Amino acid sequence: MTKALERREKLRVDLIQAAEQMIAERGLAGLKTRDLAREIGCANGAVYNLVTDVDELILRVGSRTLLRLDEALSAAESASDPSPQETLIRIALAYCDFAAENLQLWRALFEHRMEADKILPDWSVNDQMQLFRHIYQPLAVLFPKRSQEELGITARSLFSAVHGMVALGLEQKLVAVPLPALRKEIATLVRAMIDGLAARGVKRISGA
Amino acid sequence: MTKALERREKLRVDLIQAAEQMIAERGLAGLKTRDLAREIGCANGAVYNLVTDVDELILRVGSRTLLRLDEALSAAESASDPSPQETLIRIALAYCDFAAENLQLWRALFEHRMEADKILPDWSVNDQMQLFRHIYQPLAVLFPKRSQEELGITARSLFSAVHGMVALGLEQKLVAVPLPALRKEIATLVRAMIDGLAARGVKRISGA
DNA sequence: AATATTTATTGAACGATGTTCAAGGTCTCT
DNA sequence: AGAGACCTTGAACATCGTTCAATAAATATT
Known part of the structure; x- marks a missing residue:
């Protein structure tokens, strides 16, 4: 039961870090889900298993x-x-x-x-x-x-x-x-x- | 030779006013070319005869x-x-x-x-x-x-x-x-x- | 260990959006 | 009136965020 959640969690922090780096490099408008998915190695749609929105993603980066x-x-x-x-x-x-x-x-x-x-x-x-x-x-x-x-x-x-x-x-x-x-x-x-x-x-x- | 340009100019100011009102009501993110076109009564693509960009449109509203x-x-x-x-x-x-x-x-x-x-x-x-x-x-x-x-x-x-x-x-x-x-x-x-x-x-x- | 059930992942598809463009229409000048 | 210049159109394109049925994986049950 841990295996799946572990992977999920790791992917989630990868996602947030990738988003942080992408915003830092290209600005808020340069944040694209497809680029993020490619960056962390998953399908475009999978982003929405880790996060409900890009809004949430931005807020999570904002927290950091x-x-x-x-x-x-x-x-x-x-x-x-x-x-x-x-x-x-x-x-x-x-x-x-x-x-x-x-x-x-x-x-x-x-x-x-x-x-x-x-x-x-x-x-x-x-x-x-x-x-x-x-x-x-x-x-x-x-x-x-x-x-x-x-x-x-x-x-x-x-x-x-x-x-x-x-x-x-x-x-x-x-x-x-x-x-x-x-x-x-x-x-x-x-x-x-x-x-x-x-x-x-x-x-x-x-x-x- | 005046007829065409007159219409163009009138449409242009209509466009800018419509954009101004739309931003005022729905914010910068609520500015949509198709809505603008419908508002001033022309085709979506015609907006680009009056203005090169939405960027220009926003700048024109900003000027005002x-x-x-x-x-x-x-x-x-x-x-x-x-x-x-x-x-x-x-x-x-x-x-x-x-x-x-x-x-x-x-x-x-x-x-x-x-x-x-x-x-x-x-x-x-x-x-x-x-x-x-x-x-x-x-x-x-x-x-x-x-x-x-x-x-x-x-x-x-x-x-x-x-x-x-x-x-x-x-x-x-x-x-x-x-x-x-x-x-x-x-x-x-x-x-x-x-x-x-x-x-x-x-x-x-x-x-x- | 084998099977059933729940869960996660995928990538194609949808709808919205800015922008372009060939086709057809309108206007202007001779 | 007709030729040529300009305008307008709306369909088409590319790019987004987001969804979802199908597939694969993991977990639970027998």
């Missing part, structure tokens, strides 16, 4: 990408300099670097859109983009007076802002920016946002 | 969307309160509102990706995302000491940051945020960025 991204941000979170300002900048740059080094896979996270009616499988709801939790800690240290909810909102805003700089920065559409320049811009703006948030918190008390 | 977006930002640029801070916030909120009200068309601007080899037609290079020029003026007033190039970089960074907040804020992927909450977050963060950039400019002179 999110996991690696999470690790990259975690590494940046706990590094030498514990100053919360510097930590936040390190995390932002780590996000930028990950996106640049995994461009197609990172894009796939945001490009993919399910048909409105289909609901996400439950194994996929867990890893649903909680990336901004990485910047919660340093923010909490910086702004000890703020509530959990306020901090959560600020964290999401900060993360989204950095995401936007990376997204448009790595795109052709808005003038190609060399990576080192982009990194510098990100560091500058993150610093500014932190300073600005701090100042605003103080000013509001003394009235302005 | 960019134009309307530009107008919306211009309106926000020149409004009652001339204070540059408030102007920048108004522009950011106008961007957010436009995206929310034209969700599918706005998404199409960023979702669409040409195959790597195909080059953009020249009529499309002009309106290539120069949206951040809208925030150049108020920034120049706020930071008169900075060079044109520095201001350009800052403008792009600020715009990208707001774009990120809107992009992730209107997405399902990162927790659905109610629009009023998103607008408040944007206003807060834009203010913070401005304050932070100003403070940083001062601090650097006095050393820190």
Whole structure:
């Protein structure tokens, strides 16, 4: 009873890895079931024994990408300099670097859109983009007076802002920016946002 | 000699309008040449007399969307309160509102990706995302000491940051945020960025 | 060990889609 | 009115994701 399932499982991970590599090399639009089947050595139709959809396949690859991204941000979170300002900048740059080094896979996270009616499988709801939790800690240290909810909102805003700089920065559409320049811009703006948030918190008390 | 061309032109604008409406209603993925042909009353193949590609069609719709977006930002640029801070916030909120009200068309601007080899037609290079020029003026007033190039970089960074907040804020992927909450977050963060950039400019002179 | 039953795999076929093209129709100019 | 240029048509092609009846394999039963 094991023999069949073993083979199935091995094929399934082969499939997901092949899909990951194919997206990395040719983009989300370059993912083709027939090519995948040839790659892992099975018939075209057999793909649908391992996975119900290409949607599921893309989500599974997305899970892996999110996991690696999470690790990259975690590494940046706990590094030498514990100053919360510097930590936040390190995390932002780590996000930028990950996106640049995994461009197609990172894009796939945001490009993919399910048909409105289909609901996400439950194994996929867990890893649903909680990336901004990485910047919660340093923010909490910086702004000890703020509530959990306020901090959560600020964290999401900060993360989204950095995401936007990376997204448009790595795109052709808005003038190609060399990576080192982009990194510098990100560091500058993150610093500014932190300073600005701090100042605003103080000013509001003394009235302005 | 006019009769034929007139009809052609009328059909062409019909086609582009139909495409615009179809994207607005069903998203970029819902754009189908056969449906378009039926909509404007011609054969499927005739679409390719009016337009070389669906790529071109999408770009033409994108041009229109960019134009309307530009107008919306211009309106926000020149409004009652001339204070540059408030102007920048108004522009950011106008961007957010436009995206929310034209969700599918706005998404199409960023979702669409040409195959790597195909080059953009020249009529499309002009309106290539120069949206951040809208925030150049108020920034120049706020930071008169900075060079044109520095201001350009800052403008792009600020715009990208707001774009990120809107992009992730209107997405399902990162927790659905109610629009009023998103607008408040944007206003807060834009203010913070401005304050932070100003403070940083001062601090650097006095050393820190 | 032999057979029956359940399960997995195959690859041909289906439907949808963007795109092309030869055939036939329409328009324009002389 | 007729010749030549242009347009339009809809059938056909290639490429997808996806399905399914037939076949093969694995497992369960006797």
